[in-house]
Amino acid sequence: MSAPERIPPRGVTTTGRADADLLARGELTVRGRIREASNAALYCTVAHEGREAACVYKPVAGERPLWDFPDGTLARREVAAYAVSEATGWGLVPPTVLRDGPYGEGMCQLWIEVFPQAELLALVDAEEPEPGWKAIGFAEAGEGRTALLVHADDERLRRLAVLDAVINNADRKGGHLLPTADGRLYGIDHGVTFNAEDKLRTLLWGWAGEPLTGEAVEVLKDLQGALEAGGALAATLAALVTPAEVDATRARVAALLESGRHPEPGGDWPAIPWPPV
Numbered sequence: 001m002s003a004p005e006r007i008p009p010r011g012v013t014t015t016g017r018a019d020a021d022l023l024a025r026g027e028l029t030v031r032g033r034i035r036e037a038s039n040a041a042l043y044c045t046v047a048h049e050g051r052e053a054a055c056v057y058k059p060v061a062g063e064r065p066l067w068d069f070p071d072g073t074l075a076r077r078e079v080a081a082y083a084v085s086e087a088t089g090w091g092l093v094p095p096t097v098l099r100d101g102p103y104g105e106g107m108c109q110l111w112i113e114v115f116p117q118a119e120l121l122a123l124v125d126a127e128e129p130e131p132g133w134k135a136i137g138f139a140e141a142g143e144g145r146t147a148l149l150v151h152a153d154d155e156r157l158r159r160l161a162v163l164d165a166v167i168n169n170a171d172r173k174g175g176h177l178l179p180t181a182d183g184r185l186y187g188i189d190h191g192v193t194f195n196a197e198d199k200l201r202t203l204l205w206g207w208a209g210e211p212l213t214g215e216a217v218e219v220l221k222d223l224q225g226a227l228e229a230g231g232a233l234a235a236t237l238a239a240l241v242t243p244a245e246v247d248a249t250r251a252r253v254a255a256l257l258e259s260g261r262h263p264e265p266g267g268d269w270p271a272i273p274w275p276p277v
Contacts, residue, residue, distance in 0.1 A: 016086070020095040022048050023055055023108045028101045030057070039063050039074065039191070044101075046108070054111035058191075059103035066192070068199070073241070074191030075107035080240040081167050081190035082109075084249075087226050087233045088219045090159045094178075094186050098240075112186050118179035120157065121203065123147040134206020137272065151206050156185035161204040162216045165263050166223065166252055167193040172202035173273050194241045196248040198266060201273050207262040217257065224253050 026048035034041040040062020046055050063074045075098060082096035094110040101108065122133070126148050129135045133150040140146060151157060157177075164172050170192040178186040192199070212220070226233035227250045237246050256263070265271035 016095050019110050024097040056109045057101050059106035061104050076240040077193045078107045078190045083236045112178045115179050115181040120152050121174045160187050169193050170199040170201045171273050194245045196244045208264040220257050
């Protein structure tokens with residue numbers, strides 16, 4: 001196994017803003033249903049002024065109730081995750097907007113074509129990961145055999161691990177990682193985020209307890225400023241999640257800056273999602 005190629009520098013592109021505008025203003029046409037999704041997720045196209053793109057539309061009406069998240073809020077949490085991603089300058093979440101559609105209000109997100117040859121996760125018959133990989137833990141590999149689950153020691157994943165810690169992502173599975181042919185990496189499915197209680201559940205534990213990169217520290221400082229009362233990001237989040245959840249986001253950023261380290265799994269919540277992929 002070889003570690004994936006490292007990815008681009010920090011920066012928000014005008015392409016992302018144009019895609020978000022297309023998603024918000026374009027005519028939405030449903031083409032089919034994504035059956036693997038746990039909530040209603042529709043494959044669509046969106047067209048406006050000569051531009052067209054594929055997208056995913058998740059109507060609020062198709063959300064399944066969850067015991068630990070208020071009903072009808074998952075779409076807004078996905079949009080909030082995009083807002084935080086954009087504020088980092090890392091562009092880790094595809095352009096995502098809240099809009100009306102054929103089945104009412106919902107989240108609309110740019111469709112990402114995946115590059116299947118990219119290796120980000122693996123099961124290996126070893127006690128320790130090879131260079132270029134990080135251990136997650138041991139997992140059942142069938143027929144009573146266990147194997148070491150690893151993820152790539154990749155800057156893109158490390159950035160995503162920081163983002164997940166900020167937004168309190170309760171469901172970072174392998175299937176939510178979308179590498180592209182141009183070397184980018186996107187994370188999707190952020191409906192169970194921003195809870196005021198600690199619910200971080202992810203496959204990206206390889207850096208747990210390690211010092212944050214200098215870049216991550218600078219990003220977190222920027223987020224801290226943007227989340228202050230009157231800040232642009234604070235205002236955006238206030239329209240999407242509860243005041244207590246905005247406060248909890250501020251507290252998570254402050255805690256990361258104070259510790260200077262990636263968070264470690266706690267004991268009150270399963271650390272790894274199931275199924276992991």
